[in-house]
Amino acid sequence: xxxxxxxxxxxxxxxxxxxxxxVGAGPPLQREAATTIFQKxxxxxxxxxxxxxxxxxxxxxxxxxxxxRRAEAPRLAEVSEPEIVRHYVGLSKRNFDLDSGFYPLGSxxxxxxxxxxxxxxxxxxxxxxHPLQDPEDAQGALELMWKLQGALAEISGLPHVSLQPxxxxxxxxxxxxxxxxxxxDRGQARRKVLTPDTAHGTNPATVTMAGLEAVxxxxxxxxxxxxxxxxxxxxxxxxxxxxxxxxxxGLFDPNIEQIAEIVHAVGAILYYDGANLNAVMxxxxxxxxxxxxxxxxxxxxxxxxxxxxxxxxxxxxxxxRIAPYLPTPLVARAEDGSFELDHGRGAAGSKSIGRLRxxxxxxxxxxxxxxxICSLGADGLRDASETAVLNAxxxxxxxxxxGVAEHLPLAYGELCMHEFxxxxxxxxxxxxIKTLDLAxxxxxxxxxxxxxxxxxxxxxxxxxxxxxxxxxETLDSFAETLAAILREAAEDPAIAxxxxxxxxxxxxxEVGAAKRPVIRQALG
Amino acid sequence: MLAAIGVSSPQExxxxxxxxxxxxxRALELPAxxxxxxxxxxxxxxxxxxxxxxxxxxxxxxxxxDHYVPALIDMLTERSEFLTPYTPYQPxxxxxxxxxMFEYQTAICELTGLPVSNASLxxxxxxxxxAGYLAKLHNGRSRFVVSAGLHPHSIQTLRTYAHGYGIEVLxxxxxxxxxxxxxxxRAIDAQTAAAIxxxxxxxxxxxxxxxxxxxxxxxxxxxxxxxxxVAQVDPITLGILKAPGECGVDVAVGEGQxxxxxxxxxxxxxxLFAAREEYLRRMPGRIAGETHDVDGRRGFVLTLQxxxxxxxxxxxxxxxxxxxxxxxxxxxxxxxxxGRRGIVELGELLLARTHYxxxxxxxxxxxxxxxxxxxxxxxxxxxxxxxxAVRRRCAAExxxxxxxxQALSGRAEDEGGLLxxxxxxxxxxxxxxxAEVLGAAVAAEREALAV
Numbered sequence: 022x023x024x025x026x027x028x029x030x031x032x033x034x035x036x037x038x039x040x041x042x043x044v045g046a047g048p049p050l051q052r053e054a055a056t057t058i059f060q061k062x063x064x065x066x067x068x069x070x071x072x073x074x075x076x077x078x079x080x081x082x083x084x085x086x087x088x089x090r091r092a093e094a095p096r097l098a099e100v101s102e103p104e105i106v107r108h109y110v111g112l113s114k115r116n117f118d119l120d121s122g123f124y125p126l127g128s129x130x131x132x133x134x135x136x137x138x139x140x141x142x143x144x145x146x147x148x149x150x151h152p153l154q155d156p157e158d159a160q161g162a163l164e165l166m167w168k169l170q171g172a173l174a175e176i177s178g179l180p181h182v183s184l185q186p187x188x189x190x191x192x193x194x195x196x197x198x199x200x201x202x203x204x205x206d207r208g209q210a211r212r213k214v215l216t217p218d219t220a221h222g223t224n225p226a227t228v229t230m231a232g233l234e235a236v237x238x239x240x241x242x243x244x245x246x247x248x249x250x251x252x253x254x255x256x257x258x259x260x261x262x263x264x265x266x267x268x269x270x271g272l273f274d275p276n277i278e279q280i281a282e283i284v285h286a287v288g289a290i291l292y293y294d295g296a297n298l299n300a301v302m303x304x305x306x307x308x309x310x311x312x313x314x315x316x317x318x319x320x321x322x323x324x325x326x327x328x329x330x331x332x333x334x335x336x337x338x339x340x341x342r343i344a345p346y347l348p349t350p351l352v353a354r355a356e357d358g359s360f361e362l363d364h365g366r367g368a369a370g371s372k373s374i375g376r377l378r379x380x381x382x383x384x385x386x387x388x389x390x391x392x393x394i395c396s397l398g399a400d401g402l403r404d405a406s407e408t409a410v411l412n413a414x415x416x417x418x419x420x421x422x423x424g425v426a427e428h429l430p431l432a433y434g435e436l437c438m439h440e441f442x443x444x445x446x447x448x449x450x451x452x453x454i455k456t457l458d459l460a461x462x463x464x465x466x467x468x469x470x471x472x473x474x475x476x477x478x479x480x481x482x483x484x485x486x487x488x489x490x491x492x493x494e495t496l497d498s499f500a501e502t503l504a505a506i507l508r509e510a511a512e513d514p515a516i517a518x519x520x521x522x523x524x525x526x527x528x529x530x531e532v533g534a535a536k537r538p539v540i541r542q543a544l545g
Numbered sequence: 546m547l548a549a550i551g552v553s554s555p556q557e558x559x560x561x562x563x564x565x566x567x568x569x570x571r572a573l574e575l576p577a578x579x580x581x582x583x584x585x586x587x588x589x590x591x592x593x594x595x596x597x598x599x600x601x602x603x604x605x606x607x608x609x610x611d612h613y614v615p616a617l618i619d620m621l622t623e624r625s626e627f628l629t630p631y632t633p634y635q636p637x638x639x640x641x642x643x644x645x646m647f648e649y650q651t652a653i654c655e656l657t658g659l660p661v662s663n664a665s666l667x668x669x670x671x672x673x674x675x676a677g678y679l680a681k682l683h684n685g686r687s688r689f690v691v692s693a694g695l696h697p698h699s700i701q702t703l704r705t706y707a708h709g710y711g712i713e714v715l716x717x718x719x720x721x722x723x724x725x726x727x728x729x730x731r732a733i734d735a736q737t738a739a740a741i742x743x744x745x746x747x748x749x750x751x752x753x754x755x756x757x758x759x760x761x762x763x764x765x766x767x768x769x770x771x772x773x774x775v776a777q778v779d780p781i782t783l784g785i786l787k788a789p790g791e792c793g794v795d796v797a798v799g800e801g802q803x804x805x806x807x808x809x810x811x812x813x814x815x816x817l818f819a820a821r822e823e824y825l826r827r828m829p830g831r832i833a834g835e836t837h838d839v840d841g842r843r844g845f846v847l848t849l850q851x852x853x854x855x856x857x858x859x860x861x862x863x864x865x866x867x868x869x870x871x872x873x874x875x876x877x878x879x880x881x882x883x884g885r886r887g888i889v890e891l892g893e894l895l896l897a898r899t900h901y902x903x904x905x906x907x908x909x910x911x912x913x914x915x916x917x918x919x920x921x922x923x924x925x926x927x928x929x930x931x932x933x934a935v936r937r938r939c940a941a942e943x944x945x946x947x948x949x950x951q952a953l954s955g956r957a958e959d960e961g962g963l964l965x966x967x968x969x970x971x972x973x974x975x976x977x978x979x980a981e982v983l984g985a986a987v988a989a990e991r992e993a994l995a996v
Binding site: 051052054055057058059065066067068069071072074075076077078079083084085086088089090091092094095096097098099100102105106108109110112113114115116117118119120121124126129131134135137139140141142143144145146147148149150151152153154155158159160161162164165172175176187188189190191193194197198201221222223225226227228229230231232234235272273275277278301302303304305306309310326327328329330331332333334348374375376377378379380381382383384385386388391392394395396397398399400401402403407408410411414415417418419422436438460461464469470472475493519521524525526527528529530531533534535538539540541542544 | 546547549550551552555556558559561562563564566567568569572573574575576577578579581584585587588589590591592593594595596597598599600601603605607608609611615617619620621623624625626627628629630631632633634635636637638639640641642644645647648650651652654655656660661662665667668669670671678696698699701702704705706708709710711751753755783784785786787788791800807808809810811812813815825831832833834835836837838839840842843844845846848849850851853854855856857858859860861863864865866867868869870871872873874877878880881882883884885886887888889890891893894896897898900901919921936940945948953969972973974976
């Protein structure tokens, strides 16, 4: 998101504020001054009661020589349990969250998080299981991972799965390293990775981390990959093409078969960024489109709670030819039907790219994703995608009906998949409010704004992903609110330009924060 | 809804956009969906086939530890307002999460004695790899010199990443349980991007961090400066161990699980990452910063975003786009719960019980200390018997005596090695029980072998 403008008036006038609050009822104000936990409490105050030292006393120097000891205790907070609870409950009330309202953050798939999953994951047999527990005493966990691997293989149409990557970006790194290992195994040091200009920033960033060079692909007039540009750039130095399909414009690339053909013809790998898998579960599979590698975002399509930005989980599925290079460990099934971890001495052999992290991946996320798949089943997953796409198209149609499209036209295409991208360019010119202003004004109406200013090739982009969670009433209300904000802006653009008014804080000085970074509490 | 869209069925929306050849055209081969209570029963049945630390007296550690997680952490992390939002892209409605990040950063800076911290990374070993990448960006050199005392998962992860970004990894063996400081210094030269060690190390030993940092800095003083000194630390020991920032360390990374996070069979948890000021603009991951709003109110935002992938794309300092916000929340709540005195008291308790456990076990026939170095809450033993067989005998008595060292490290010299972890949940009586069971198991194995 771009930084706020510095030349704005310092504060909105009282009259303007009163009017703004009248037109949009916001969440309750939580405007007490922000004080950190380190500014609370008093010396000696505490919550923790340490268990008694129940072993014979030994001289301190013998336990740990003084030269290794810390001279002064770290200045952690000194607070009681009730103070901690009030402090963090107070902070929680300064957050907007999915359980409180509509959260159409494009590309993030903010779907409902069933509480069953939290209950299941908290069972001691899952939550208190040590990762080094002997496989014979962790059969339930290994079976769960095995079954999740199988389900992800079926959903993606690619037979081999590693659950290890910790997030989508980590899955991408795994994918690019796999493509690289595949070529290196054939004696080829291919240097280039093609990424469309609509790609998530993680794609090119990952390519650099994997020691390869990102080459940008142009987008054609229909919002898909520019086939001529692809033909020109696809050569024997290309390791892979990273593609999101449907892409970040919410469009399924109609030329996908041709794209796969061109990429495969030069011996390169096709990588599927699974960020938008929620559009096609049970309807179309990356493996059938010609992809060799796909990463999943369990926190998106499979409703692991986003946690305020983590944890996530980014398993990968691959074709036969990529399987020998998968990261270790893998869950395997022995002949007697029991489950085990293969650390690279069995099927996961010496060609493996190696480990990507400690232990077995984010198991807590696997429990939730697997519970979700069990709840929905084959039909339910397809229904989820169908409803997500239906909801997005309905919202798009409602915006057209309400005349919103005049100022916020669809950037590409007619229909969309699970999300769509509007351009705020005409709005900016006609109404003098930018996409950022629109987003900030939405906050006063109790909505989380869509993703803004992405993808980069759309002017003043607004990327809307309603997900299957939302009711028609919510979609209608959101569409009507957008229309109301545009009407309001036509009358007085200053209202949106100075929004929000009803939030715990108003627009923040991001430029100043970056110029003079203060990233910890000064302690006395 | 269909009429508004102008289609006759939801399927038509797909038919008009997805080429027929790549439409699935059949149902997924997955079981039918189940009602909530049946899914719960299935999940419970799976959990019942795992032996958790609640049902077994476990001394497993080796990177993840069964510390007590206070109830208030469950209550706070289950709150919708922390559990269900995404990354704070809209700071005006995300002040809670942003302030938590700011507080977390403050606590990590205090623990490590380093001035800057990010809002957390995925977990420990990949945080080591991220520190390596920072060093590569910082000085552009071609080699990491790494102590064999690093957790094997950290070394393996570092190798995976380093192969990607094109850096050689040179491993320095241990002597008497410690990184061989002379060899460490000898290996470091003007081509060394980073010198990396663990404190305490994988075998439980407290390293001389001052000496290792000093050796790295002296040995690598090329015209454009010394290598980046990276320490993998265990945050729970930092109430009593000298802070890495006071030992000449430039970047401290580590596994955060011990701070209020569950075991979860290995994840999710968080990785901590703190550094000296000069590395701030090359740090990976999210960073929260303090600022003010247009009315002058104190507030927090994600800051220094020009490091990040969504702006810099291929020139970003990392591909990481989120922190482990919920796990880091548990971490900072835990540290507030422990408090300034508690983290020291807990450290002293671990130190005393670990010492007691080590001496008690090493007094058993056929059980020896692997090294004589000071230890904090974990230590390595060598058994005169097959470790796998001994562990099986102990398991039959309801005791997990610790991790099989060689199975983890793959090193020939670790044969017979057992890594025993002590948390505040293991009382003297528990340790005495371990001694009884382990002693009997080793004796029985030796007897079986003699026959």
